[in-house]
Amino acid sequence: MSRRKSSAAAPDAASEEGAAECCAKCESDIAALSKEIADLKKELAKKPAGGSDPRVDKIWEAIVAMGKGKLLK
Numbered sequence: 001m002s003r004r005k006s007s008a009a010a011p012d013a014a015s016e017e018g019a020a021e022c023c024a025k026c027e028s029d030i031a032a033l034s035k036e037i038a039d040l041k042k043e044l045a046k047k048p049a050g051g052s053d054p055r056v057d058k059i060w061e062a063i064v065a066m067g068k069g070k071l072l073k
Contacts, residue, residue: 040055043055044056
Protein backbone atom coordinates (compact mmCIF):
# COMPACT_ATOMS: atom_id res chain seq x y z
CA MET A 1 0.00 0.00 0.00
CA SER A 2 1.22 3.40 -0.83
CA ARG A 3 0.47 6.50 1.15
CA ARG A 4 -0.85 9.66 -0.34
CA LYS A 5 1.16 12.73 0.16
CA SER A 6 -0.78 15.56 1.71
CA SER A 7 -0.16 18.78 -0.07
CA ALA A 8 -0.15 22.18 1.51
CA ALA A 9 -1.13 23.79 -1.77
CA ALA A 10 -3.32 26.87 -1.79
CA PRO A 11 -7.05 26.15 -1.78
CA ASP A 12 -8.70 26.12 -5.16
CA ALA A 13 -11.10 28.82 -6.37
CA ALA A 14 -14.21 26.85 -5.34
CA SER A 15 -12.96 26.56 -1.77
CA GLU A 16 -12.15 30.26 -1.63
CA GLU A 17 -15.57 31.13 -3.01
CA GLY A 18 -17.27 28.87 -0.47
CA ALA A 19 -15.29 30.44 2.34
CA ALA A 20 -16.20 33.92 1.13
CA GLU A 21 -19.89 32.99 1.07
CA CYS A 22 -19.63 31.55 4.56
CA CYS A 23 -17.95 34.70 5.86
CA ALA A 24 -20.57 36.87 4.18
CA LYS A 25 -23.35 34.87 5.85
CA CYS A 26 -21.69 35.16 9.26
CA GLU A 27 -21.24 38.89 8.81
CA SER A 28 -24.90 39.17 7.82
CA ASP A 29 -25.97 37.18 10.87
CA ILE A 30 -23.83 39.36 13.14
CA ALA A 31 -25.31 42.52 11.64
CA ALA A 32 -28.84 41.17 12.20
CA LEU A 33 -28.01 40.29 15.81
CA SER A 34 -26.49 43.73 16.38
CA LYS A 35 -29.66 45.33 15.05
CA GLU A 36 -31.83 43.18 17.31
CA ILE A 37 -29.68 44.07 20.34
CA ALA A 38 -29.99 47.77 19.50
CA ASP A 39 -33.77 47.37 19.22
CA LEU A 40 -33.86 45.61 22.58
CA LYS A 41 -31.85 48.38 24.20
CA LYS A 42 -34.27 50.99 22.82
CA GLU A 43 -37.28 49.06 24.10
CA LEU A 44 -35.72 48.47 27.51
CA ALA A 45 -34.86 52.17 27.81
CA LYS A 46 -38.58 52.96 27.38
CA LYS A 47 -39.67 50.62 30.20
CA PRO A 48 -39.56 51.52 33.88
CA ALA A 49 -36.79 49.98 35.96
CA GLY A 50 -37.46 46.34 36.72
CA GLY A 51 -39.62 45.90 33.63
CA SER A 52 -38.98 42.90 31.46
CA ASP A 53 -39.06 42.58 27.70
CA PRO A 54 -40.35 39.17 26.60
CA ARG A 55 -37.76 39.06 23.80
CA VAL A 56 -35.01 39.01 26.42
CA ASP A 57 -36.56 35.91 27.97
CA LYS A 58 -36.66 34.19 24.56
CA ILE A 59 -33.01 35.04 23.91
CA TRP A 60 -32.05 33.76 27.35
CA GLU A 61 -33.93 30.49 26.78
CA ALA A 62 -32.11 30.02 23.46
CA ILE A 63 -28.74 30.62 25.11
CA VAL A 64 -29.48 28.14 27.89
CA ALA A 65 -30.70 25.60 25.33
CA MET A 66 -27.37 25.87 23.51
CA GLY A 67 -25.53 25.16 26.75
CA LYS A 68 -24.12 28.66 27.04
CA GLY A 69 -25.94 29.49 30.29
CA LYS A 70 -22.68 29.19 32.20
CA LEU A 71 -21.52 32.55 30.83
CA LEU A 72 -23.33 34.54 33.52
CA LYS A 73 -22.39 32.36 36.49
